[in-house]
Amino acid sequence: MFKPGWIFATMEEIAPVLDARVQEDGWIIEGYTEEAQRRRILAAAERIVLLETPFEICIERAVQRMEEQKKAPNRFTQEDCSYEDIMDKHLEFIAHYQETLHPGILRMIDEEFSATPRVVLDGRLSVEALCAIVKSLR
Numbered sequence: 001m002f003k004p005g006w007i008f009a010t011m012e013e014i015a016p017v018l019d020a021r022v023q024e025d026g027w028i029i030e031g032y033t034e035e036a037q038r039r040r041i042l043a044a045a046e047r048i049v050l051l052e053t054p055f056e057i058c059i060e061r062a063v064q065r066m067e068e069q070k071k072a073p074n075r076f077t078q079e080d081c082s083y084e085d086i087m088d089k090h091l092e093f094i095a096h097y098q099e100t101l102h103p104g105i106l107r108m109i110d111e112e113f114s115a116t117p118r119v120v121l122d123g124r125l126s127v128e129a130l131c132a133i134v135k136s137l138r
Helices: 011-021 035-044 055-071 083-112 127-136
Strands: 048-052 118-122
Touching: 011 035, 035 083, 048 083, 055 083, 118 127
Parallel strands: 048 118
Antiparallel strands: none
């Protein structure tokens, strides 16, 4: 979650929002959170859906988002937040996620949440195909 100027919201700001969401029915939370928050989210999950997108495709899509935002700003992005401003940091995060965070998250799921049903989706699918698969899981 970003504030204007690409300032990260603190975990103190994010945690109550996420904690409230997981009390509701039918939630989907996507994105990176700190480890303790991730555990609370996974503990509340009925099903864990892993979107396994190859590194090259993550990079390709990040560059594509930057180009798209130049033409038309993303409605979820603050006005003074240009994706181009953080592109280098975003690409670094993608590499760090793939090399370090992702394996740790998978290990956590295997060790602590193995009883929670899990679905692994190929991240190369279109958004429409992914949505159809997720809808079929209900």
